[in-house]
Amino acid sequence: MKKNIYFRxxxxxxxxxxxSGCQTAFLTGASKALLIDKEExxxxxxxxxxxxxAQLKNLYFSNNEKIFFQISIDVLEGRVLLTGSVEQIDxxxxxxxxxWAIEGVNQVINEIQIxxxxxxxxxxxxxIMKTKxxxxxxxxxxxxxxxxxxxxxxxxxxxxxxxxxxAELDAVINICESTFGVKDIISYVxxxxxxx
Numbered sequence: 001m002k003k004n005i006y007f008r009x010x011x012x013x014x015x016x017x018x019x020s021g022c023q024t025a026f027l028t029g030a031s032k033a034l035l036i037d038k039e040e041x042x043x044x045x046x047x048x049x050x051x052x053x054a055q056l057k058n059l060y061f062s063n064n065e066k067i068f069f070q071i072s073i074d075v076l077e078g079r080v081l082l083t084g085s086v087e088q089i090d091x092x093x094x095x096x097x098x099x100w101a102i103e104g105v106n107q108v109i110n111e112i113q114i115x116x117x118x119x120x121x122x123x124x125x126x127x128i129m130k131t132k133x134x135x136x137x138x139x140x141x142x143x144x145x146x147x148x149x150x151x152x153x154x155x156x157x158x159x160x161x162x163x164x165x166x167a168e169l170d171a172v173i174n175i176c177e178s179t180f181g182v183k184d185i186i187s188y189v190x191x192x193x194x195x196x
């Protein structure tokens with residue numbers, strides 16, 4: 001009798017564990033689907049961009065670990081934005097060549113800076129600025145923040161994404177300009193109405 005109760009309790013426990021795991025997987029999948037639905041990219045474009053990003057990171061890691069650790073990559077509709085800082089012009093050129101080697105890439109925007117004096121404090125300042133900008137974009141109900149990627153290098157903000165309209169883009173740029181420490185803003189954001 002005790003074995004039967006033990007077996008039932010164990011079976012019930014594992015059944016609840018499996019069910020809760022399925023619910024978590026379902027909810028996680030549903031929330032990702034909801035997030036993708038809010039993006040201006042189609043699901044196919046989202047998947048293709050994710051594949052390009054993974055392949056390029058793998059290429060950087062395989063060919064030059066320095067590039068892998070010092071370069072940030074954003075991919076949107078086959079457009080690759082490279083930001084960061086390297087010590088040698090050859091590394092900048094190599095990063096661009098490797099990006100063009102990936103199938104599906106239709107534009108490479110190279111904003112990699114040449115610098116050998118970037119310290120941990122500069123990196124920390126850039127990270128703080130990026131975090132502040134992303135937080136402001138997130139809480140602004142008039143901005144679809146999922147459609148923007150933000151990178152900050154040496155106080156320069158790089159934006160790539162798809163804006164609903166000029167007013168939204170102006171609001172995003174205003175948020176960047178009002179963030180302490182920002183020296184310049186370079187935008188590669190396209191307007192939704194101008195997409196091919």
